[in-house]
Amino acid sequence: MAKCAVILASHGFMAAEAVNSAGMILGDQPKNVDVVSVTPDKSYEECLDELHQKYEALDTTNGCLMFTDIYGGTPANIASYLSIEHPNDVVVFSGLNLPVLLEIFLDMNSDLKELEKKIETLIPTVCVNVSKKIKERMEEDADQMCSY
Numbered sequence: 001m002a003k004c005a006v007i008l009a010s011h012g013f014m015a016a017e018a019v020n021s022a023g024m025i026l027g028d029q030p031k032n033v034d035v036v037s038v039t040p041d042k043s044y045e046e047c048l049d050e051l052h053q054k055y056e057a058l059d060t061t062n063g064c065l066m067f068t069d070i071y072g073g074t075p076a077n078i079a080s081y082l083s084i085e086h087p088n089d090v091v092v093f094s095g096l097n098l099p100v101l102l103e104i105f106l107d108m109n110s111d112l113k114e115l116e117k118k119i120e121t122l123i124p125t126v127c128v129n130v131s132k133k134i135k136e137r138m139e140e141d142a143d144q145m146c147s148y
Helices: 014-026 046-057 074-085 098-106 113-127 130-146
Strands: 005-011 033-038 064-068 090-094
Touching: 005 014, 005 046, 005 074, 005 098, 014 033, 014 098, 033 046, 033 074, 046 074, 064 074, 064 098, 064 113, 074 090, 090 113, 098 113
Parallel strands: 005 033, 005 064, 064 090
Antiparallel strands: none
């Protein structure tokens, strides 16, 4: 089965660095993945053209999953055009983050609809208030110490 294509788009080089970080953690750079970096030296049209070129260069036989940084920003807006042009083959999410990206890269052999469902399940669990968890744990430990 062909791997699902993945395109990440962000302001600046966040998307490129997210791919590099994921590759470092996984021990290998993911395949069938590309990025679009929206930088001040590129016009909106240039970013849209670049996205189209990268989409055409990838193997999208099994669909294409896109992740952008901010909903409503230029990366998300150009990605929405691709989703409109290929409504059954492109799924776009905003909120690019490393935990979800790692899950995607570990499961790229799934079809696009399976990945879409997986991401929708993961999104609410990705952001964790670590300080709150520590405080809760400290309170639990204090309660246990008092009960002895």
